[in-house]
Amino acid sequence: MSKTIYKLLFLLLALPFITACSDDEETETAGNVQVEISNVVGNAPLELGTTTYTNPAGDSYSVTNFKYYISNVRLVGNNGQVTYVEPESYHLIAQDGKTSFMLDEIPVGIYDKVELSIGIDEKHNHSTDQEGDLDPSNEMVWDWDTGYKFLTLVGSYTGNAESGALVFHVGGDTNYKTILLDLPQAINLHEKFSYKLTMQADVNELFQSPNLIDFDVMNSGGHGAGPSMLAENYGSEFLKVTGVN
Template identity: 40%
Template sequence: MIKPGALFSLLFIGSLLFVSCKKDQEIGPKTETPVTNSKTSAVFNFKALADNLPLIPNTKWYVNANGDNYTVTRFNYYISNVKLKKDDGSLFYESESYHIIKHLEGAKSFTVSGMPEGDYDQVEFTIGVDSARNVSGAQVGDLSPDSVMFWTWSTGYIFFKLEGEYQTLTAPVGATYAMHVGGFSGKDNALKTCTFNLTNKISIRNDKQPKVFYDVNVNEIFTNPTTIDFDTYFVITSGQHGKTLAGNYSDMFSVNHIEN
């Protein structure tokens, strides 16, 4: 593990001890008032890959676990309710914690600020938007309806959006897919919480800004635990198919390295 104060250290994927993602029946913003420090922050970066190669939009064809060919023209999702755990067990909850990642539109990172100084050995976040904000009326910033990640006030936010073309033995030439996942309550709840336990800690110090780099593997969306075939899943909104896809994409994240 990297020691606090080491300069320009690069910690690779071996730093990741354990990653887990689960459905949370009642995910919501934390009500605790976090201790904040105006001089601290950390940047979280997300790099889209197809297995081990950078994701190339629009023209590059990829093959999923079912043997279907596909391109990617849009790859968006919400990350919310970011929580950091310090090595002494104390927790920091980011306030107003809602971020859109739009891989093909340049929105591939966000900054979390105000955490107390210390060494943090766990990161947790939710994929999606919690029930409280889904029913809160018109909002701004990353929660604005103009984000193209919103259905209606009755159905709420789109948590995950993947679009492109696909080819199978039966699909016509130029067939397109639109996998849009949402649903925040009851049997349609597709919210997922992901936890990353790190041996190489994030060192938070005044006037320094560590960076956490995640790899996001698009091919993980189509496998584990369910193999996805495009002929069945080419259009998804919510319901059981959306929950199935959420169960797959919840493990598309892995920590590549940390720069303290």
């Protein structure tokens, strides 16, 4: 039998193994992470319109509408490099609506931090002709100016001296905040390809750190482009990672 025929036979016998190896490599190129966010007040779940809470300044309050944008989500590798950036990363989190989203097509690797922003970056903030979670029909744009409300909290309060409506609408490029959070356990896509990342957003932290907010003194604000104390607070302790599994 000629050498040419031997070579052909070898290639035919080896082809299934080569194909199998190629398929294995393809299945190891990407994973996914589901991000789930629970809105809470301290240790209690946030309930719209039915429950009264106490803020760190001692005022009682209830919430009827609570929404905020999470955008530009990244997973940071354990070598300190940003190794995954979610495309078209704009998520409107609403207590009476969406509270989770999926990160897809994540390159196989080990990730020990998540970076995200609260609000809409300047590139997208000044055009409301957009779709999906940025659609103006979501009622998160200003009526009198071009731009998005990064966070909306509406309700009522009773303070030590006053009572009335709470109306916080925070927006403006100055109030776009980016935070970096450590994961309690690394996302290792070498070990498995699907994870769940759970987070909590604590409403009381909006009124506490670094700015203590007394509703008798401030019970509305955030309209426009000026710096907001609420934005300083949501850039601090508002969001926490509670688990990875």
